[in-house]
Amino acid sequence: MTAHVNGGDLSRLRQLNADSVIRVLRDERPQTLTELSRRVGLSRASTEDVVQELLEVGWVAEVEPAAGGVGRPARRYKFRADAGHLLGVDVGGHKVLALITDLDGTVRHSRQVAVTPELGRSERLAAVDRAVAGVLRAAGLTGDRLWGAGVATTGLVDGTGRVMLSEALPEWTGVDLAGHLRERVGGAVRVENDCKVAALAETWRGVARHATDMVFILAGWRTGAGLIIGGRLHRGFGNAAGEIGALPGAGWQRAPGHLRAWLSDGDVFAASRAGDKAATAALRRYVKDLAQGIAALVLTLDPELVVIGGGFSRSADVFLEPLRAELDRWCLRTPELRVSALADEGVALGAAKLALDLSSPQRLRA
Amino acid sequence: MTAHVNGGDLSRLRQLNADSVIRVLRDERPQTLTELSRRVGLSRASTEDVVQELLEVGWVAEVEPAAGGVGRPARRYKFRADAGHLLGVDVGGHKVLALITDLDGTVRHSRQVAVTPELGRSERLAAVDRAVAGVLRAAGLTGDRLWGAGVATTGLVDGTGRVMLSEALPEWTGVDLAGHLRERVGGAVRVENDCKVAALAETWRGVARHATDMVFILAGWRTGAGLIIGGRLHRGFGNAAGEIGALPGAGWQRAPGHLRAWLSDGDVFAASRAGDKAATAALRRYVKDLAQGIAALVLTLDPELVVIGGGFSRSADVFLEPLRAELDRWCLRTPELRVSALADEGVALGAAKLALDLSSPQRLRA
Numbered sequence: 081m082t083a084h085v086n087g088g089d090l091s092r093l094r095q096l097n098a099d100s101v102i103r104v105l106r107d108e109r110p111q112t113l114t115e116l117s118r119r120v121g122l123s124r125a126s127t128e129d130v131v132q133e134l135l136e137v138g139w140v141a142e143v144e145p146a147a148g149g150v151g152r153p154a155r156r157y158k159f160r161a162d163a164g165h166l167l168g169v170d171v172g173g174h175k176v177l178a179l180i181t182d183l184d185g186t187v188r189h190s191r192q193v194a195v196t197p198e199l200g201r202s203e204r205l206a207a208v209d210r211a212v213a214g215v216l217r218a219a220g221l222t223g224d225r226l227w228g229a230g231v232a233t234t235g236l237v238d239g240t241g242r243v244m245l246s247e248a249l250p251e252w253t254g255v256d257l258a259g260h261l262r263e264r265v266g267g268a269v270r271v272e273n274d275c276k277v278a279a280l281a282e283t284w285r286g287v288a289r290h291a292t293d294m295v296f297i298l299a300g301w302r303t304g305a306g307l308i309i310g311g312r313l314h315r316g317f318g319n320a321a322g323e324i325g326a327l328p329g330a331g332w333q334r335a336p337g338h339l340r341a342w343l344s345d346g347d348v349f350a351a352s353r354a355g356d357k358a359a360t361a362a363l364r365r366y367v368k369d370l371a372q373g374i375a376a377l378v379l380t381l382d383p384e385l386v387v388i389g390g391g392f393s394r395s396a397d398v399f400l401e402p403l404r405a406e407l408d409r410w411c412l413r414t415p416e417l418r419v420s421a422l423a424d425e426g427v428a429l430g431a432a433k434l435a436l437d438l439s440s441p442q443r444l445r446a
Numbered sequence: 447m448t449a450h451v452n453g454g455d456l457s458r459l460r461q462l463n464a465d466s467v468i469r470v471l472r473d474e475r476p477q478t479l480t481e482l483s484r485r486v487g488l489s490r491a492s493t494e495d496v497v498q499e500l501l502e503v504g505w506v507a508e509v510e511p512a513a514g515g516v517g518r519p520a521r522r523y524k525f526r527a528d529a530g531h532l533l534g535v536d537v538g539g540h541k542v543l544a545l546i547t548d549l550d551g552t553v554r555h556s557r558q559v560a561v562t563p564e565l566g567r568s569e570r571l572a573a574v575d576r577a578v579a580g581v582l583r584a585a586g587l588t589g590d591r592l593w594g595a596g597v598a599t600t601g602l603v604d605g606t607g608r609v610m611l612s613e614a615l616p617e618w619t620g621v622d623l624a625g626h627l628r629e630r631v632g633g634a635v636r637v638e639n640d641c642k643v644a645a646l647a648e649t650w651r652g653v654a655r656h657a658t659d660m661v662f663i664l665a666g667w668r669t670g671a672g673l674i675i676g677g678r679l680h681r682g683f684g685n686a687a688g689e690i691g692a693l694p695g696a697g698w699q700r701a702p703g704h705l706r707a708w709l710s711d712g713d714v715f716a717a718s719r720a721g722d723k724a725a726t727a728a729l730r731r732y733v734k735d736l737a738q739g740i741a742a743l744v745l746t747l748d749p750e751l752v753v754i755g756g757g758f759s760r761s762a763d764v765f766l767e768p769l770r771a772e773l774d775r776w777c778l779r780t781p782e783l784r785v786s787a788l789a790d791e792g793v794a795l796g797a798a799k800l801a802l803d804l805s806s807p808q809r810l811r812a
Contacts, residue, residue, distance in 0.1 A: 236778070245778070293683055307746070309675050316748025317659055318779040324745045326778055329695040329738060372695060376742045379689045379696075380673070382682025412602070412611070412692055413684040 097122055097130045102139060105159035106184060110143040112154040131157055138163040139183070161186060164227035164439070165219065167265060168432030170274065171208055171233040171257070173197035173248055173302075178211035179428045180219040183227070183436060185285040187425065191215035201251035205260055212264055223265030228435030230270045231257050232277040232427045234302070236320055241271035244319075248302060270434045272315075274298070275322055277430025278422075279306025280313050282387050284433045286426065287418045293383040295415075297374060300391030303332040305377055324373050331369030338365040349395030367399050371406035378411045389420030463488055463496045468505060471525035472550060473655075476509040478520040497523055504529040505549070527552065530593035530805070531585065533631060534798030536640065537574055537599040537623070539563035539614055539668075544577035545794045546585040549593070549802060551651040553791065557581035567617035571626055578630055589631030594801030596636045597623050598643040598793045600668070602686055607637035610685075614668060636800045638681075640664070641688055643796025644788075645672025646679050648753050650799045652792065653784045659749040661781075663740060666757035669698040671743055690739050697735030704731040715761030733765050737772035744777045755786030 100120040105111060111119065117127040134140035141160045145153040161184035170177040174197065180189040191214035193207045208231075216222065223229075235246030241258020261269040279296035282288035288296070292311045298304040305322040307314040314321050325332035339362055342348035351359035374386060388396055388403075396419040407414045420426055466486040471477060477485065483493040500506035507526045511519040527550035536543040540563065546555040557580035559573045574597075582588065589595075601612030607624020627635040645662035648654035654662070658677045664670040671688040673680040680687050691698035705728055708714035717725035740752060754762055754769075762785040773780045786792055 305746075309680065310678070312676070314675065314747070317750040317781065318748055320745075320748040320778050322746065323748070323778050324742060326745050327738075327741055327776055330742070330745075372693075375693055376690060376696070377746055379692055380671075380687065380743055380746045381680070382684055382687040382689070384683040410693055412686050412689050415683065 094130070094133070097126060098134060101127065101130050101134065102159060105140060105157060106161075110156040110158040112156050114154065116157070159184065165221060165225065166432040166435045167212065167215070167223075167226050167229040168428040168430070168435060169208060169212060169229070169231045169261070170428035170431060171204065171231060172274065172427070173234065175424075176204070176207045176211045177424065177428045178208075178215040179425065179432060180215050180221065181429065181432045185281075185429055185432060185436075187429070189215050189218040190425070190428075191218060197249065199250075201255055204249065204252070205255070208260070209264060212261070216265075224267065226265060226267065226435075228268060228270070228438045229261055229265050230272070230277070230431035230434030230438075231261055232272055232274040232431040232434075233257060234274055234304075236323075237271050237273050238319060241269060243271075268438050270438055272431070272434055273304075273306075273319075273322075274427045274430075275304035275306040276313055276315065277306070277434055278389055278420075278426040279308050279387075279430070280433045281422055281426045281430035282389070282420060283308055283311075285429055286387065286389075286420055286422050288385055288387050291383075291385040293381060294385045294387060295374070295377045295381060295383045296387045296389060296420075297370075298390035299370065299388055299393055299396075301336050303335055303370065303373070303390075305373070307377075307381065307383075309381065322377075324376050327373075327376075330373035330376055331371070332373045335366050335369035335373075338362045338369070347395075349392070349398050352398045353395075363399050364402060367402045367406055371403055371410065374403075375407055375410035378407065378413075378415060382413060383415050385416045385418060387418050387420050389422065389426050391424075393420050394423065460496070460499070463492060464500060467493065467496050467500065468525060471506060471523060472527075476522040476524040478522050480520065482523070525550065531587060531591065532798040532801045533578065533581070533589075533592050533595040534794040534796070534801065535574065535578060535595070535597045535627070536793035536797060537570065537597060538640065538793070539600065541790075542570070542573045542577045543790065543794045544574075544581040545791065545798060546581050546587065547795065547798045551647075551795055551798065551802075553795070555581050555584040556791070556794075557584060563615065565616075567621055570615070570618070571621070574626070575630060578627070582631075590633065592631060592633065592801075594634060594636070594804045595627055595631050596638070596643070596797035596800030596804075597627055598638055598640040598797040598800075599623060600640055600670075602689075603637050603639050604685060607635060609637075634804050636804055638679075638797070638800055639670075639672070639685075639688075640793045640796075641670035641672040642679055642681065643672070643800055644755055644786075644792040645674050645753075645796070646799045647788055647792045647796035648755070648786060649674055649677075651795055652753065652755075652786055652788050654751055654753050657749075657751040659747060660751045660753060661740070661743045661747060661749045662753045662755060662786075663736075664756035665736065665754055665759055665762075667702050669701055669736065669739065669756075671739070673743075673747065673749075675747065688743075690742050693739075693742075696739035696742055697737070698739045701732050701735035701739075704728045704735070713761075715758070715764050718764045719761075729765050730768060733768045733772055737769055737776065740769075741773055741776035744773065744779075744781060748779060749781050751782045751784060753784050753786050755788065755792050757790075759786050760789065 104119045117124045143156045161182040168179045176193045193211045234248045236244040246252035257271045258269045275298045288294045294308040296306040470485045483490045509522040527548040534545045542559045559577045600614045602610040608622045612618035623637045624635045641664045654660045660674040662672040
C-alpha cells in the first residue's frame with residue numbers, strides 16, 4: 081500500500097511519537113537513536129525525525145559522549161528537564177504554597193505563606209500574590225518566562241478556572257482564580273481541584289508512576305479523592321468526579337470528627353503509637369469511616385493502586401494496617417495500598433504538572 | 447520536515463484512520479470521499495487509501511449512484527453491516543438468549559431457552575448449547591462462518607473467559623465459558639460480566655450512543671452496574687469494576703427485597719400505576735435504596751449519563767421521577783437519566799459487540 085500522509089495526519093502521528101520519545105527519555109538514562117527506536121516501536125528514521133524536532137524546541141539535548149571509548153560512539157540523547165520552568169500553586173485553608181519546578185517536576189524554589197481557613201477572599205488572594213511574587217523573585221524569573229502556571233484549590237473548579245463551589249473556604253465560591261493569576265504571570269493558567277491534581281502528582285513524581293488506574297485519597301482534617309483512569313486524570317462531565325465524600329454513607333463527613341478531640345490534647349497518631357488506648361480507639365473509628373468511602377471508590381473502579389496522601393499520611397504507619405483490614409472486609413479485591421511520599425508538596429506539584437500538560441512540544445511550535 | 451513512515455508507524459496510523467472512517471460510515475448516510483475526508487480530518491488521498499483497504503476486506507461497499515443526476519456523480523461508500531455475522535449469548539438465571547447480529551448490531555436471528563436460577567452447571571451449559579445450536583441453525587450458519595462470538599454471564603469473569611465468582615448461580619464459579627463455547631463455534635470467544643456488556647450495548651445500539659462517560663444500571667431482582675469511561679468499557683484492574691453493590695451501604699443488597707412480597711401478589715409496578723398505596727410505598731423504599739448505590743457511582747465518576755436497564759426498566763415510568771428526586775438529594779450534579787430501550791436483548795447484544803471488537807479490519811488482514 082502506498083502511504084499518502086498529509087499535514088493533519090502527520091501532526092497526530094507526530095504528537096503520539098513525540099510523547100512516546102519524551103516518556104522514554106524522562107524515565108530512562110540517555111538513549112541512542114537505535115535504543116530509542118526499539119523502545120518506542122518506531123523506525124530509526126522516524127525516531128530521528130522526532131528527536132530532531134525535540135532538539136529544535138529544546139525539550140531534548142545531546143549528551144556529551146563518554147571519553148576513552150574505541151571508535152566514534154553513537155550519539156545519545158536526554159530529556160532537558162531544565163529547558164523551562166513551571167509554576168504550581170496550592171491555595172488551601174492553612175497555607176498557600178507556590179513552587180517553581182523544572183519540566184521533570186524537580187522543585188527549584190518554593191515559597192509558603194501561612195493563612196487560616198477563616199480568611200476572606202481578598203486576603204487569601206493577597207496571600208497567593210505574595211507567594212507567587214516571592215517564588216518568582218527567588219527563581220529570578222518573571223511570569224512571561226514561565227512555560228506554564230497551574231493552580232490547585234479546594235472545592236469544585238469549572239473549565240474556565242473559576243471556583244464553582246467551595247464549602248471549606250469562605251467567599252471562595254465564584255472566585256476567578258485563572259483570571260486573577262493570568263493578570264500576574266501572563267499566559268495560560270490552568271486551575272483544578274486540589275485532590276485531582278494531587279492524584280496527578282503521584283503519577284508524575286510519586287508512588288503511582290507506573291499505575292494506569294489509581295485512586296488518590298487526601299486524608300486529613302478534610303477527606304477527598306482524585307482518580308486516574310486509563311493513565312489520565314478523570315475530571316468527570318461536570319468536573320465533579322471523586323466527590324464520594326458528599327454521600328453521608330461514605331463516612332468521610334464524620335471520619336475526622338473522631339480525632340477532633342485530640343486537636344487540643346496533642347497528636348492522636350503519636351499517642352496511639354505510644355500505646356494510648358483511647359487514641360487507638362479513636363483512630364479505629366476514623367479508619368472505619370474512612371474505609372467506607374474508599375471501599376465505594378474501589379468497588380466502583382477496581383483500581384490497581386490506592387495512594388494515601390494528605391496531612392495524615394505522614395502518620396500512616398499507625399493506621400495503614402487497620403485500613404487495609406477494613407478494606408478487606410468490604411472490597412472484592414483490595415488493591416495495593418501505598419502512602420504518598422510527596423508530603424505537603426503534592427498538590428502544588430500536581431498544579432505544576434497541569435501547567436506542563438498545557439505545553440506539549442507541538443503546542444510550543446504552533 | 448520529511449516524513450519517514452515505516453510499517454510499525456503505519457499500522458498505528460491505519461488503525462486510527464480505519465476506525466474513524468468506519469465510525470462515520472456506520473453513523474451516517476453513505477459518504478463521498480470528499481465528505482469522508484472532511485468528517486475524519488484526513489487528506490483526501492489518505493481517506494482513499496483507507497477506503498480502498500476497507501473495500502478489500504469487505505467492511506465497506508460502494509453505493510449504486512442515484513439515477514437522473516447531471517454529469518458523473520461522485521462515488522459514495524457505505525458500511526457493509528451484512529459483511530459478517532456475530533454471535534452474542536446471554537447466560538442468566540432465568541434465560542439463555544443467543545443472538546445472531548450483523549456487524550451493525552441488527553438482530554437477524556434469536557433463540558431463547560428458559561432456565562431456572564437453581565439449575566446446576568452442566569444443565570445450564572446444555573441450555574447454552576441448545577440456544578447456540580438453535581440460532582446457528584436458524585441463520586443457516588456454522589460456527590466457523592462467524593466473525594466472532596461473545597458470551598455474557600452474571601458474576602465476575604477473568605481475562606481468560608472463566609467465571610471467577612458467581613453468587614447468583616450455583617456451580618457457576620470456575621466454569622470455563624470461553625473454552626466451552628470455543629469447542630462449539632471455533633475461533634476466539636470473549637466472555638464478560640453481563641452488566642459490563644449491557645453498558646457496551648447502550649453505547650452501540652442504545653440510548654448512550656453519543657456518551658463518553660456513562661453509568662449503566664441493571665435494575666431487576668438483581669442490581670448491577672457497568673461503566674463506560676472515556677468511550678470505553680471500564681473493566682478494572684482485576685475485571686471487578688462496577689461492583690458497588692457489594693457494599694451494604696450502597697443499598698442494592700436490600701433494594702429488591704422491598705418488592706419481594708409482590709412476587710406472588712402480582713405486578714408491583716402495575717399496582718402502583720393503578721394507585722395502590724402499598725405498592726407505591728414499596729417502590730419508594732426500593733428507589734431509596736437503589737439511589738444510594740447510584741449516587742455513589744455518580745459522585746465517584748460524574749458521568750454524562752445514567753442509563754437504567756434490566757427487567758424493571760420496562761416499568762421505569764413509575765419510578766424514574768422518584769429516582770431522579772432521590773438522586774438530586776445526594777448528588778452534586780445529577781446526570782441525565784435515561785431508560786434503556788434494548789429490553790431483554792441488551793446483554794446478548796453487548797456480547798455480540800464484544801465479539802465485534804475482536805475483529806477489527808487490521809486483525810482480519812493479519
